[in-house]
Amino acid sequence: MAEKNPLTTPSPNADTKIVPPGSPQAHTEQASGGHHAAFPPFESHTFLSQLIWLALAFGLLYYLMSKIALPRIEAILGDRARRLSADLDEAQRMKSEADAAGAAYETSLRQAQAKAQAIAQDTRNALSAEADAKRKTLEAELNQRLAASEATIRARTTEAMGNVRAIAGETAAAIVERLTGQAPDQATLDRALSATPALN
């Protein structure tokens, strides 16, 4: 019995016999083939031992998983999800900000364009109004001068025509004096001058 594998054949002192796997003894024992006790998975005398080690190993695993590993992985995944959503939100916010800035730029550009056009229009209007005013002033002045000149001319003509009567009177008086030897009186001269249509 002492040569047999202690786990395939239960015996009171089997625990004193330890057969390391792969030892020559284990091989000869198998090679002899004399005993194939039970099918190893059904050897009930190993059950308690296996259950104890299973409980210890699985208990340790459960403790490690529930206390350390899973909370950590969960934290990592949660942290990543939070960061992703935060980054996406930030990107969304920045995009809307950029959109708003673009719209504001467009608006101010249009406003500036409109303003520039208005200023140009105003300037054009002001300039043309000023030019018109100047032109009108000039025209009025010119007209005034024209009128003044015409008046002067007319005055001069009238004056000249008046002088013509005097000259004609003097001339006529001189002619009459030369011809008759005596100066005609003023009344006669006036009468004769008034009777001459070219002098009136």
Next chain:
Amino acid sequence: MAVSVDPIHQFELQPLVSLGHIGNQQIAFTQSALYMFAAVGVIALLTIAATSSRSVVPGRLQALAETLYEFIADTVHQATGADGKRFMPLVFSLFMFVLILNLFGMIPYAFAVTSHLIITFGLALIVILTVVIYGVAKHGSHFLGVFVPSGVPKPLLLIMVPIEIVSFLSRPVSLSVRLFANVLAGHIALKIFAFFVVQLLVAGAWGVLSPLPLALTVALTALEFLVAALQAYVFATLTAVYLADALHPGH
């Protein structure tokens, strides 16, 4: 080497440190226990060490840990709804434990812990006890509503309630046997087909046929990787479905 001939030998427990007896139960630190603690270590490395930097942009291992977490979180959420989140550590631990132990079993010469019925039964027991204890603590006698399908006419309940009870009681059995049988059968099949290769090679002219079982072994290995991951997923999904009963006993 005779050891490799026997397809059952790979499931034998090898005590590394023997600790004594309780009745006829031998208490020993076996390679099975070592693999379980190694699995706990690997899972801790993957989920704790790999996430220690808590980086927002994950590295490869952290991304893997996050993917596994989200995968199980989705499964739990779909099965139990929002209030199932409290069972997340249990389902995640079960899934990772079974997955890593199954995958350990796929390493050549390694031991498949989940090929032992008592291990899978122990895991199933954890699930069922959690369901019953939490269900009774939360809902009291209303938890018995789990056996009463709603919208069924009264006379039919005479048939339905026993069926529901049997179905409930068979859950730990089906949960544990499914995983155990898949892993056990897969490993035995792999061993047998791989041994065919050797047998054909030493059988003279028959050696020309040896590529056939070799190809089958390769295909089976791929299949076993699929089974290893799939059974872990099935275990976790069924756990979540059963836990949903504890949260909402009425159907």
